[in-house]
Amino acid sequence: MEQPQQRLTRQAKENLSTTISSSRILDASTRARRTQKFLESLEQDNFHDDPTEPSSSFDSTLTQEQIAKTLNNTSAFGYSRHSKGLILESDEPSQTSNSSNKRRKIQFKHDVFKTRFRKNLQTLLDEELGSNGDKSNETKNYFTIIAKPSKYPSLKLCSVCGFTSQYTCQICGTLYCSLKCLDIHKDTRCLKHTV
Amino acid sequence: MATKPIFVVDNGAHMSKSKMNTTTDKIRVVPNCIMKSKFYPRRTFIADQIDNECPNKTSLYYQLPFQKGYLVDWNIQKQVWDHLFGKIPFKSTGLLMTEPYMNLNFIRETMDQIFFEEYEVASFARYDSATLSAYQYEQDTNSNYVLVVDSGFSFTHIVPFYQGRKILDGMTRIDVGGKLLTNQLKSVISYRQLLVMNETFIINELKENVCFVSLDFQEDMKKARLPLSENPYAIDYVLPDYNETKQGYVQSAVSSNNNIDNSKKNLTKQQQQIVRMNVERFTIPEILFRPSMIGIDQAGIAESIYNSVEELPEHIRPSLYNNILLIGGNCLFPNFKQRLENELRSMIKDDYPLRITLPEDPIMYGLNAGVNLTNSSDYGNYCVTKREYDEHGVAICHRKFSDNC
Numbered sequence: 001m002e003q004p005q006q007r008l009t010r011q012a013k014e015n016l017s018t019t020i021s022s023s024r025i026l027d028a029s030t031r032a033r034r035t036q037k038f039l040e041s042l043e044q045d046n047f048h049d050d051p052t053e054p055s056s057s058f059d060s061t062l063t064q065e066q067i068a069k070t071l072n073n074t075s076a077f078g079y080s081r082h083s084k085g086l087i088l089e090s091d092e093p094s095q096t097s098n099s100s101n102k103r104r105k106i107q108f109k110h111d112v113f114k115t116r117f118r119k120n121l122q123t124l125l126d127e128e129l130g131s132n133g134d135k136s137n138e139t140k141n142y143f144t145i146i147a148k149p150s151k152y153p154s155l156k157l158c159s160v161c162g163f164t165s166q167y168t169c170q171i172c173g174t175l176y177c178s179l180k181c182l183d184i185h186k187d188t189r190c191l192k193h194t195v
Numbered sequence: 196m197a198t199k200p201i202f203v204v205d206n207g208a209h210m211s212k213s214k215m216n217t218t219t220d221k222i223r224v225v226p227n228c229i230m231k232s233k234f235y236p237r238r239t240f241i242a243d244q245i246d247n248e249c250p251n252k253t254s255l256y257y258q259l260p261f262q263k264g265y266l267v268d269w270n271i272q273k274q275v276w277d278h279l280f281g282k283i284p285f286k287s288t289g290l291l292m293t294e295p296y297m298n299l300n301f302i303r304e305t306m307d308q309i310f311f312e313e314y315e316v317a318s319f320a321r322y323d324s325a326t327l328s329a330y331q332y333e334q335d336t337n338s339n340y341v342l343v344v345d346s347g348f349s350f351t352h353i354v355p356f357y358q359g360r361k362i363l364d365g366m367t368r369i370d371v372g373g374k375l376l377t378n379q380l381k382s383v384i385s386y387r388q389l390l391v392m393n394e395t396f397i398i399n400e401l402k403e404n405v406c407f408v409s410l411d412f413q414e415d416m417k418k419a420r421l422p423l424s425e426n427p428y429a430i431d432y433v434l435p436d437y438n439e440t441k442q443g444y445v446q447s448a449v450s451s452n453n454n455i456d457n458s459k460k461n462l463t464k465q466q467q468q469i470v471r472m473n474v475e476r477f478t479i480p481e482i483l484f485r486p487s488m489i490g491i492d493q494a495g496i497a498e499s500i501y502n503s504v505e506e507l508p509e510h511i512r513p514s515l516y517n518n519i520l521l522i523g524g525n526c527l528f529p530n531f532k533q534r535l536e537n538e539l540r541s542m543i544k545d546d547y548p549l550r551i552t553l554p555e556d557p558i559m560y561g562l563n564a565g566v567n568l569t570n571s572s573d574y575g576n577y578c579v580t581k582r583e584y585d586e587h588g589v590a591i592c593h594r595k596f597s598d599n600c
Binding site: 044052154164 | 236254258263267299300301302363367368370374375378381382412416419420473475478481485486487489490492493498499
């Protein structure tokens with residue numbers, strides 16, 4: 001009696017999970033956030049780590065948990081969050097051996113030198129123009145000379161093949177042109193590297 | 196009258212172009228960044244050391260002093276400048292440096308201070324590229340009005356000028372530049388064919404070699420769908436592997452399909468990495484004309500020119516449309532000027548004349564204009580000498596160079 005019940009519940013669970021995932025439709029604000037993230041990624045200089053940084057190379061002195069941590073900090077495409085400056089070495093909790101501590105201390109000093117004497121563009125803009133960008137200001141500044149939005153409708157291109165697209169993915173809102181492209185999109189990219 | 200030696204530098208976010216005004220040497224063009232290579236783990240390559248000392252340009256790690264078009268990282272920039280200036284005797288040489296548009300005062304003051312106090316230049320001038328280009332254009336054509344369209348690495352600016360001074364009301368910035376185009380091309384190729392997210396150098400070369408601006412987008416889309424034997428746009432681009440091929444090159448798509456039976460060629464074909472370029476060739480530069488296609492809520496170049504000029508009084512509009520000047524690297528895309536003419540012609544009034552000038556070398560135009568400015572007789576009015584700086588401090592730079600804003 002046990003086994004048929006188990007099989008039934010496992011089957012039911014599978015059905016449940018597919019309905020949950022297919023009913024998960026991203027709302028407009030999440031989609032807007034995703035396009036923002038995408039546009040910010042277009043501003044990046046590099047998508048990989050600094051090859052001369054000692055922490056980016058795997059060596060045998062790293063413990064299992066250190067390796068697991070570095071793997072956790074890389075997203076699906078292999079972009080390490082280290083290179084985006086999202087993790088400062090000092091944030092991570094202390095570890096085991098002395099040599100790794102010394103290496104981290106040198107790393108920490110190195111990072112501080114890099115980050116402290118370098119003001120971000122955002123900081124500079126905020127300092128100069130006030131926190132809301134002084135958009136109401138009469139004189140022209142960095143924010144007021146941005147081009148106005150276009151009168152014309154945007155050009156829609158399929159994200160998979162690059163030709164003109166007519167349909168949008170129900171779940172995440174990306175454009176596709178045909179069922180074949182939709183299948184590829186669902187298998188590879190839909191909600192795969194989410195914000 | 197002997198001209199004073201002045202070193203002219205067009206300090207761009209991608210490349211730094213420089214020339215001494217007294218010599219007739221070639222312009223020195225170096226990448227304005229520091230690069231690291233995984234093949235040389237202990238060293239960094241500053242500016243053009245990459246061309247001479249690093250043969251393998253795969254997976255280069257870039258560190259740019261510019262962020263979104265503005266100079267924020269002085270450490271890196273100083274290293275590039277030290278490498279660039281070398282042994283120039285600044286005590287007797289002046290300097291003309293370019294800055295981005297709407298530059299922040301903090302950056303301006305820091306730049307003034309660095310050049311007067313650390314490098315100790317004899318005279319210093321800080322202008323943006325459009326001002327220099329407008330000066331040159333007005334010298335060449337004797338027209339009072341110029342509309343400069345500067346489409347570079349970080350962004351695109353549309354700047355109208357009257358008699359050498361910017362008309363601020365008509366200034367517009369579109370946040371699409373060469374960097375965005377290269378990154379978009381990288382993400383498209385990485386998704387569809389080959390993971391190239393780390394290969395900025397190689398894909399930049401690819402973009403410059405094969406991309407063009409489409410004149411009739413719908414037609415070109417139709418042509419791109421044709422099968423390989425009839426498709427005029429599909430090509431295979433062989434990526435350089437820096438063992439045999441040092442530079443990427445184009446191979447016809449049809450020929451690479453036909454060479455299956457020749458076994459020797461098959462072997463080399465397997466060793467090469469080939470990227471098939473079809474629609475991407477013209478949809479990537481299309482972003483300049485329609486930024487909305489990737490989600491940027493701004494109008495493209497042609498429409499922004501129209502919007503800019505509409506902000507200005509009606510009697511100067513014909514003169515501006517008659518004197519449009521294109522500078523910057525993105526203008527080198529084939530058909531760029533023709534496409535701009537077509538789009539603008541359909542937007543503006545029939546009786547307005549439309550004349551767009553694309554110089555022979557849009558990248559060097561600003562620099563050559565700067566060299567001509569330094570050789571002019573009244574250059575003293577345009578620059579700040581060391582003595583003036585010592586007397587008045589940073590304020591005089593702010594006053595003299597901000598008349599043009």
